[in-house]
Amino acid sequence: MDGGAYNPRTVEEVFRDFKGRRAALIKALTTDVEEFYQQCDPEKENLCLYGFPSEQWEVNLPAEEVPPELPEPALGINFARDGMQDKDWLSLVAVHSDAWLLSVAFYFGARFGFDKSDRKRLFGMINDLPTVFEVVTGVAKKQGKESHSSNKPKSNSKRGSEPQVVKYSKGLISKDEDEGEGEDEDEEGLEEEDEEEHGETLCGACGESYAADEFWICCDICEKWFHGKCVKITPARAEHIKQYKCPSCSNKRARS
Structure with missing residues (x-):
């Protein structure tokens, strides 16, 4: 519907357009x-x-002009809302959203004459991101854990039980950090372990991967991690949250 206002012409511009639309749908x-x-x-x-x-994002009627300026999303998603379980309905919308995102991206590619190498590069950039369906259903998080687990070398130097992680700070902080002498050394080691362990963690809202210089927070219900900016939680606010519930888990409880 907004195709007339913005027409990306390069691979990088089309990919930026794709990422913006994808983030909105997620x-x-x-x-x-x-x-x-x-x-x-x-x-x-x-x-x-x-x-x-x-x-x-916007829920609206389809474009009236035929043919439309851009490919149109799946029509009539509202009719199926009450005919299936919420998670199945959201998964269905997510699948159609993935198909729409690809159609828009390659519409731009065709319109502005992308050759074989440009199309291949565009698809490669898109394919490196989890699909909307994978983010919504949690498959992306599972795949990230499996990938990280298969690549992580075995070590017998793990300290006791797996440390619980506080839901705030720059990067991640362990709750069972030792105090007193040697604290700085232990913190440095833990930070390196956390960066390695959470390197494949994906945000449950936008699907982007973990970065040590970003503030993250974990939902105590579904155990998904989120960028603080994606769920509008700041480090200062997180310090006063005893049990954090992400928007999705909060809404489920409200409806039930």
């Missing part, structure tokens, strides 16, 4: 899921879920 299906659910009223006409390069 937001609708995870952190904003309650609002998305309410907007998809089955009593309304055929509705579509749109994601924009600005990372904003």
